[in-house]
Amino acid sequence: xxxxxxxxxxxxxxxxxxxxxxxxxxxxxxxxxxxxxxxxxxxxxxxxxxxxxxxxxxxxxxxxxxxxxxxxxxxxxxxxxxxxxxxxxxxxxxxxxxxxxxxxxxxxxxxxxxxxxxxxxxxxxxxxxxxxxxxxxxxxxxxxxxxxxxxxxxxxxxxxxxxxxxxxxxxxxxxxxxxxxxxxxxxxxxxxxxxxxxxxxxxxxxxxxxxxxxxxxxxxxx
Amino acid sequence: xxxxxxxxxxxxxxxxxxxxxxxxxxxxxxxxxxxxxxxxxxxxxxxxxxxxxxxxxxxxxxxxxxxxxxxxxxxxxxxxxxxxxxxxxxxxxxxxxxxxxxxxxxxxxxxxxxxxxxxxxxxxxxxxxxxxxxxxxxxxxxxxxxxxxxxxxxxxxxxxxxxxxxxxxxxxxxxxxxxxxxxxxxxxxxxxxxxxxxxxxxxxxxxxxxxxxxxxxxxxxx
Amino acid sequence: xxxxxxxxxxxxxxxxxxxxxxxxxxxxxxxxxxxxxxxxxxxxxxxxxxxxxxxxxxxxxxxxxxxxxxxxxxxxxxxxxxxxxxxxxxxxxxxxxxxxxxxxxxxxxxxxxxxxxxxxxxxxxxxxxxxxxxxxxxxxxxxxxxxxxxxxxxxxxxxxxxxxxxxxxxxxxxxxxxxxxxxxxxxxxxxxxxxxxxxxxxxxxxxxxxxxxxxxxxxxxx
Amino acid sequence: xxxxxxxxxxxxxxxxxxxxxxxxxxxxxxxxxxxxxxxxxxxxxxxxxxxxxxxxxxxxxxxxxxxxxxxxxxxxxxxxxxxxxxxxxxxxxxxxxxxxxxxxxxxxxxxxxxxxxxxxxxxxxxxxxxxxxxxxxxxxxxxxxxxxxxxxxxxxxxxxxxxxxxxxxxxxxxxxxxxxxxxxxxxxxxxxxxxxxxxxxxxxxxxxxxxxxxxxxxxxxx
Numbered sequence: 001x002x003x004x005x006x007x008x009x010x011x012x013x014x015x016x017x018x019x020x021x022x023x024x025x026x027x028x029x030x031x032x033x034x035x036x037x038x039x040x041x042x043x044x045x046x047x048x049x050x051x052x053x054x055x056x057x058x059x060x061x062x063x064x065x066x067x068x069x070x071x072x073x074x075x076x077x078x079x080x081x082x083x084x085x086x087x088x089x090x091x092x093x094x095x096x097x098x099x100x101x102x103x104x105x106x107x108x109x110x111x112x113x114x115x116x117x118x119x120x121x122x123x124x125x126x127x128x129x130x131x132x133x134x135x136x137x138x139x140x141x142x143x144x145x146x147x148x149x150x151x152x153x154x155x156x157x158x159x160x161x162x163x164x165x166x167x168x169x170x171x172x173x174x175x176x177x178x179x180x181x182x183x184x185x186x187x188x189x190x191x192x193x194x195x196x197x198x199x200x201x202x203x204x205x206x207x208x209x210x211x212x213x214x215x216x217x218x219x220x221x222x
Numbered sequence: 223x224x225x226x227x228x229x230x231x232x233x234x235x236x237x238x239x240x241x242x243x244x245x246x247x248x249x250x251x252x253x254x255x256x257x258x259x260x261x262x263x264x265x266x267x268x269x270x271x272x273x274x275x276x277x278x279x280x281x282x283x284x285x286x287x288x289x290x291x292x293x294x295x296x297x298x299x300x301x302x303x304x305x306x307x308x309x310x311x312x313x314x315x316x317x318x319x320x321x322x323x324x325x326x327x328x329x330x331x332x333x334x335x336x337x338x339x340x341x342x343x344x345x346x347x348x349x350x351x352x353x354x355x356x357x358x359x360x361x362x363x364x365x366x367x368x369x370x371x372x373x374x375x376x377x378x379x380x381x382x383x384x385x386x387x388x389x390x391x392x393x394x395x396x397x398x399x400x401x402x403x404x405x406x407x408x409x410x411x412x413x414x415x416x417x418x419x420x421x422x423x424x425x426x427x428x429x430x431x432x433x434x435x436x437x438x439x440x441x442x443x444x
Numbered sequence: 445x446x447x448x449x450x451x452x453x454x455x456x457x458x459x460x461x462x463x464x465x466x467x468x469x470x471x472x473x474x475x476x477x478x479x480x481x482x483x484x485x486x487x488x489x490x491x492x493x494x495x496x497x498x499x500x501x502x503x504x505x506x507x508x509x510x511x512x513x514x515x516x517x518x519x520x521x522x523x524x525x526x527x528x529x530x531x532x533x534x535x536x537x538x539x540x541x542x543x544x545x546x547x548x549x550x551x552x553x554x555x556x557x558x559x560x561x562x563x564x565x566x567x568x569x570x571x572x573x574x575x576x577x578x579x580x581x582x583x584x585x586x587x588x589x590x591x592x593x594x595x596x597x598x599x600x601x602x603x604x605x606x607x608x609x610x611x612x613x614x615x616x617x618x619x620x621x622x623x624x625x626x627x628x629x630x631x632x633x634x635x636x637x638x639x640x641x642x643x644x645x646x647x648x649x650x651x652x653x654x655x656x657x658x659x660x661x662x663x664x665x666x
Numbered sequence: 667x668x669x670x671x672x673x674x675x676x677x678x679x680x681x682x683x684x685x686x687x688x689x690x691x692x693x694x695x696x697x698x699x700x701x702x703x704x705x706x707x708x709x710x711x712x713x714x715x716x717x718x719x720x721x722x723x724x725x726x727x728x729x730x731x732x733x734x735x736x737x738x739x740x741x742x743x744x745x746x747x748x749x750x751x752x753x754x755x756x757x758x759x760x761x762x763x764x765x766x767x768x769x770x771x772x773x774x775x776x777x778x779x780x781x782x783x784x785x786x787x788x789x790x791x792x793x794x795x796x797x798x799x800x801x802x803x804x805x806x807x808x809x810x811x812x813x814x815x816x817x818x819x820x821x822x823x824x825x826x827x828x829x830x831x832x833x834x835x836x837x838x839x840x841x842x843x844x845x846x847x848x849x850x851x852x853x854x855x856x857x858x859x860x861x862x863x864x865x866x867x868x869x870x871x872x873x874x875x876x877x878x879x880x881x882x883x884x885x886x887x888x
Binding site: 253254257258260261262264265267268271272273275276277280281284294295298299302305306309 | 560
């Protein structure tokens with residue numbers, strides 16, 4: 001009884017990894033907080049589209065919003081996929097500790113910045129620096145996510161059955177980081193090619209994941 | 223035991239449809255994320271009303287806000303009803319999969335855009351292009367919701383007992399899409415008539431739903 | 445079994461009042477959505493304080509923010525208390541139906557407007573129209589909350605044991621509506637007196653509630 | 667049965683402290699509301715970074731954002747750590763009452779202001795008044811958090827096993843308040859030194875907490 005109570009308030013408090021079932025409320029709070037930040041960050045993307053009152057020619061103003069809309073679409077898709085990946089990763093966690101929470105906060109700090117770099121991309125889509133800023137931002141997001149995966153794997157925080165899946169999710173996410181990093185020098189040559197690289201990654205990434213899943217599933221049922 | 227654990231981390235991860243009870247935390251996270259986006263999108267509507275500091279005649283400025291207030295009222299009512307419909311739809315789901323999550327994200331992307339097109343509508347209520355933009359946006363929202371209903375129905379993701387209700391919810395939502403699509407050409411003739419069509423849909427849609435419900439309920443108790 | 449499943453997807457769907465335990469997920473979703481709107485509306489109040497970049501004399505600009513800070517403090521306190529009252533009201537609910545959800549949405553629509561009228565109050569605190577706008581907005585919030593209480597009471601949606609407490613919460617909330625309505629004509633004479641009325645209501649309202657609670661508790665234990 | 671129902675609607679309603687298990691939904695709502703405010707406040711920090719459309723030299727504009735980025739980083743880290751501390755504190759609570767809810771709201775009111783004082787700090791980082799404003803804001807946050815800890819400890823609202831940990835968390839948080847208060851006079855001499863004091867606190871605070879934890883844990887297992 002006292003033991004059960006202790007496990008409750010000890011949650012996250014002692015620098016020791018805690019089991020998600022022992023500290024259910026706390027684990028759910030971390031997940032809920034992350035989801036809240038994701039939901040707000042994805043919704044704030046709309047701020048990049050707002051136009052000032054009193055435009056002379058609204059039709060022309062709206063037609064000039066094409067780059068803003070493209071930035072909105074890319075960023076909504078990127079944050080949406082990041083959320084699904086985050087969602088899957090946390091589903092594989094058996095335990096969590098203070099370091100993982102710190103890494104998660106760092107990851108969220110870069111994620112929220114996407115609302116900023118996405119607006120810059122929409123307003124200055126033809127300038128190299130805007131494309132580079134966006135690529136650096138997303139590379140940082142991918143790398144801090146990678147850090148969480150590696151840390152959780154090394155500290156045995158994932159369910160034993162989820163180990164193998166993590167071993168595959170890691171490289172898949174790392175690939176995303178690589179694409180964004182490679183697109184930085186590319187942007188100095190052509191911003192359009194860099195943008196196409198990001199969009200192309202969605203189609204390929206999807207198939208790649210499915211292929212990895214196809215490899216994974218039979219092995220597991222064996 | 224191992225089986226139970228596996229069902230936990232497999233959630234959504236394998237391209238297979240998962241049962242909402244098996245993957246309860248994951249299902250709740252999708253619902254909570256959607257609710258968060260709804261809550262933020264509906265609250266951001268207030269941004270369209272904000273007035274700059276230092277107006278000479280505040281009374282006149284506020285009285286000129288009538289179009290902004292109407293746009294706020296319509297959009298709040300629209301997003302509110304969409305939330306209730308989304309809420310009912312997810313209550314009928316027995317299972318979910320990655321495709322449904324993707325469709326839901328696409329739906330949310332158009333939903334968040336309402337904060338943008340609503341602001342444009344408030345600021346430029348007499349211009350055809352503002353009314354057309356709003357109608358296109360809402361038609362996209364309705365159609366992506368329709369896509370979710372159809373997909374869930376075809377893939378047998380709904381509770382068996384909820385099938386019939388879905389068969390009726392589908393056409394009711396499709397009607398909304400039709401009204402918004404029809405209002406696009408109407409807006410080129412008269413923006414007021416298009417706006418009245420949207421408001422009229424609320425009164426009629428309500429009665430229509432009640433009539434459909436009246437048809438539905440006795441049949442079920444039989 | 446089938447019965448249990450049905451109660452699940454029927455939630456809110458049939459125009460019939462549903463029990464909160466039968467439709468727990470749905471009830472929680474309504475509460476969570478309302479909480480989300482409350483949390484965002486209360487946080488957006490900070491937007492009224494933001495100052496443009498490039499002020500010549502920052503100290504003076506900040507000191508001129510006194511009216512904005514007062515409006516922030518009043519609105520934060522008002523929304524905070526409204527949230528606690530909403531929170532208590534939903535704790536008394538045994539069942540809910542579509543009409544109550546609709547009233548709740550209308551209530552939230554007026555609540556979100558507080559972010560707008562609070563900003564106007566901060567920027568134009570000496571103008572009668574700003575004070576009147578704020579008073580009208582808060583009166584509408586109180587009246588739509590009153591409507592929810594009356595509706596829930598008439599339709600027997602509250603726990604039997606909570607009836608008496610509701611009978612007392614109703615008048616307490618109605619008093620708030622009265623104070624805001626009376627402050628409207630007062631504002632035409634003196635905006636300061638109207639503002640003092642609102643602040644005074646907090647101290648008095650608190651004591652009044654405690655007195656009502658003191659009356660209530662012994663009677664209940666008897 | 668009736669007793670069980672009563673405990674449900676009485677939650678928070680009677681001025682008496684309620685147990686978190688008896689009034690689970692209500693306790694969770696408070697935690698969820700606080701988390702929502704934290705998530706929105708931390709995400710709104712990005713607003714301080716947004717740059718207006720139409721800058722002549724984007725690269726230069728972005729490079730001039732260094733103070734804004736530093737303010738964003740500090741504030742994200744501060745709010746992140748405050749959230750973890752709030753999170754730990756609520757994990758130690760066995761019961762809660764109306765006063766604690768009021769203190770929590772006051773605490774959240776100062777927390778949301780960080781989005782404002784952080785933006786001022788980013789835009790006017792070299793001006794004493796901006797640094798002082800930020801320090802006062804954070805000192806108020808720490809002090810209202812301290813008030814919650816002291817109140818909960820005096821009213822025996824914490825789990826018996828958590829008492830000792832609270833006795834240590836109190837001074838740790840108080841130290842944060844002291845650092846921010848001391849940095850106010852320091853800012854009049856040098857704004858850089860004041861800023862370095864805040865950043866230094868993170869490294870030292872972390873080690874201090876670990877040392878306190880090291881003292882705490884063996885004693886408990888004894």
